[in-house]
Amino acid sequence: MPDPTAHAQVHVNATPARVYALVSDLAGMASSAEEYSGGTWLDGATGPAVGARFKGRNRRGWRRWSTTSRVTDAQVERFAFEVKSFGLPVARWQYDIEPADGGCVLTESTWDLRPAWYRPITALGTGVGDRAAENQRNIEATLGRLKAAAEAG
Structure with a gap:
């Protein structure tokens, strides 16, 4: 990749295990992530499992949009979709x-998979022209919130 x-x-x-529980919790991530505002498991799924799908709700300012995601990895070492x-x-x-050192290192990564022709359309819908730069800022803020949540409880 x-x-x-x-x-x-x-x-x-x-x-x-505590960190995995946080990053794989659809409702809980809404309080940590920058644009993600919640999600619902689909097709009878009740939690993270490889192949499970969920509808994610996102927001940025007055803009709102939803996406459908499929879990590709669901173990303590990695949650991905x-x-x-x-x-x-x-x-x-x-x-x-x-x-690592009495805890763990959490790495959040994203790959932009949009076809080139679709990028201007999504920029209009989300209000984000430079998605890579916006995602970098969002990830840094999200990791700070996840760290605080994990260490608090």
């Missing part, structure tokens, strides 16, 4: 969790 279009990492003073919008590939999001 090519390099991610945005990524960052943070050391968290919590167990990998691929995102589609109107049936088109949009992104891959991945959370890698590695044990």
Whole structure:
């Protein structure tokens, strides 16, 4: 796989299992992520599992949009999913969790999978022209919130 279009990492003073529980919780991630505002498991799924799908709700200012995602990895070391919008590939999001120094290192990465012709359309819908730069800022803010949540509880 090519390099991610945005990524960052943070050391968290919590167990990998605790961090995994946070990043794989659709409702809980809404309070940590920048644009994600919640999600619903689809097709009878009740939690993270490879192949499970969910509808994600997103917001940025007054703009709102939804996507459909499919979980590709669901173990304590990695939670990842691929995102589609109107049936088109949009992104891959991945959370890698590695044990380290009394806690773990959490790395959040994303890959922009949008076809070139679809990028201007999504920019209008989301209000984001430079998605890589916006995702980098969002990831850094999200990791800070996840670290605080994991270490608090």
